[in-house]
Amino acid sequence: MDYYRVLGLGPQLQLNLNELQQLFYARSRELHPDRFARAEVSIRDAALNESSLLNDAYRTLRDPLSRAEYFLKQKGFDIGLQGTKDVPPELLEEVFDLNMALEELKSGDESARPQLAKARDHFSALLVQSDLELGQFFVAHDASPGEQLLKQIRGLLNRRRYIQNLLRDVNGYLSN
Numbered sequence: 001m002d003y004y005r006v007l008g009l010g011p012q013l014q015l016n017l018n019e020l021q022q023l024f025y026a027r028s029r030e031l032h033p034d035r036f037a038r039a040e041v042s043i044r045d046a047a048l049n050e051s052s053l054l055n056d057a058y059r060t061l062r063d064p065l066s067r068a069e070y071f072l073k074q075k076g077f078d079i080g081l082q083g084t085k086d087v088p089p090e091l092l093e094e095v096f097d098l099n100m101a102l103e104e105l106k107s108g109d110e111s112a113r114p115q116l117a118k119a120r121d122h123f124s125a126l127l128v129q130s131d132l133e134l135g136q137f138f139v140a141h142d143a144s145p146g147e148q149l150l151k152q153i154r155g156l157l158n159r160r161r162y163i164q165n166l167l168r169d170v171n172g173y174l175s176n
Helices: 017-031 041-062 064-074 089-106 110-143 147-175
Strands: none
Touching: 017 041, 041 064, 064 110, 064 147, 089 110, 089 147, 110 147
8 A cells, every 4th residue: 555645645755844744644543443333344344444554654754764665565566685795895994994993992902982982973964974875865865856866865865774784883882
């Protein structure tokens, strides 16, 4: 089932979250179990299934990253999981330096902590930049849909996921 259709929207990457929430609440009221308390079991079950689908749709579409992944899947793009070995080329040197600092910290060299804190700040900034770029791609695609933009969005999502994994690892080591 199409999540956009469930909420009464056309497929697009950029959404007004207030409008999305209003549509969700309105549809939720229509499907509320109290409205079907005296209905036949099959009708109650159908309403429950629709309500569940509505919740899934809202949860997916309200998050820009989940929405983009869902949108790409609907358009036939393989999203896949970002492997830890699939380093985006522009991050190779940073990943190498990060791995060296992590090894130093693992071996007990606390002097690597400031380097890891700096890496954490850098990766956090890269995530913010990725989110801004995604927003720009969403607007561009909605204005003029095209497969090339979808490929760029998929690439940026993969890059963002990789950076997010690096940030998670750095935070894990810094918290120990």
